[in-house]
Amino acid sequence: MAYTIRPFLSGDAAALAALTLDAIRNIGARAYSPEQVEVWASGHTSAQRFTQRAKAGHHIYVMADDADMPVAYALLEPDGHLDMLYRSPTHAGRGLASQLLAHAEEQAHRLGVTRLYTEASELARTPFERAGYAVTERRDFELRGTRIHNYAMEKVLREKPLI
Template identity: 35%
Template sequence: MIKIRGYKESDANALWAIFYHTIRNINVRDYSQAQVEAWAPDSPDAEVWTNKMRSISPFVAEIEGKIVGYTDLQNDGLIDHFFCHYEYQGKGIGRRLMEYVLAEGQARGVKRFYSEVSITARPFYERFGFKVIEEQVVTLRGQKLKNFVMERNATIK
């Protein structure tokens, strides 16, 4: 059973591991090795990461006490991070997290959900009614990465 709970400061390292390994093992299908290394560097700044997690206050997915994914929802409807453990993909974790975010947004009165979505994650977001608003190229540590600004009206069922 997938349990969703709030973020705890002690989750930061586990969430970094999910972020890092998912990008390095899954997103590498759609991005070059140099791009994934820029996106998820080998030597992260732990303080910057901890502060980022504190600022986005993610929802954490667990199976039998093991952290298997996380996402967040900002007050303006932004989904800043959305990652599922690379060894647990296809097991309903992403679906459960997205359903949780959409329900939480509805409870908060969010009218529009949006995110900057990787090439890899685009089909997943589309399954939940998100549409591409803009294709963009972002520069990260000297590498150019294509992604998509996607949005969804809160009233879509």
Template identity: 30%
Template sequence: MNIRPYTDQDLAEVVALFTDSVHQIASRSYTPEQLVIWAPPAPDLEQWRARLSDVETLVAESGGVIAGFLSFTSNGHIEFLFTAPTFSRQGVASLLYQAAMQRLTASGVETLTTDASLEALPFFESRGLKVSKEQTVERNGVKFRRFAMTGPSKSSNHHRSA
């Protein structure tokens, strides 16, 4: 698995991965109506290009295929963390997270934040982030549950300190 910076040539593949991930993995926790609003079947690539231009994005690549991506801001907010369904539960998110944490801690970031979906909540909790607030957000009249989370940028490697 190769972790590398996102390039504009990755746009279509990253957006397709996001759409597939939402519709296949998040379908365990969200309704079909929520999934279509969250990840429209015909995504707006220019809107995605603009969103990704505001964050640093890393991609995990395996055999020339993007297996996952993670986007974050310079102040430690994790904007996106998605794995392709065919690579689910194979450590892709963990590798991306470790690579992002190395970059963030090297630049002096001590605290992470994210807005986690129901599916992402256990992943972030296992890395020491805590729910600071349960949120209900609305998009196009459809409500979603998510969790504002915060925690240390230095990974505890799943070991809890006393």
């Protein structure tokens, strides 16, 4: 199967919301308890937030399959915060997260961003580390009464050589 990375289209919002919940509930369950998964998922139910984020100037990069259906995405804020990186569980093991991280980095260079940072889940930590992000701290916190954790991570972007 061939995949392409393209910008977010308003018609993608519902598919991205469903993909996010599917990823949290099916992939997140590998590292988090059922209670943690549900409290995490409860914050990701709105499809309209994708359209709102795009209108606010956030960059959403969609990985689409042969039928142009979203199977993964990354959301980059103008200040270099990579807020979301999710992929459909049915498209696991195909390097989609790595491709999206590389694309987001290229776009960050284009936008003049010099530092990327994120809060990665236990399972997202590995693809971020492979992409050159370093853990700055483990964050243990409470989300709607449930203890959970993630990792603050960052990557300083080097200037691209002029060739």
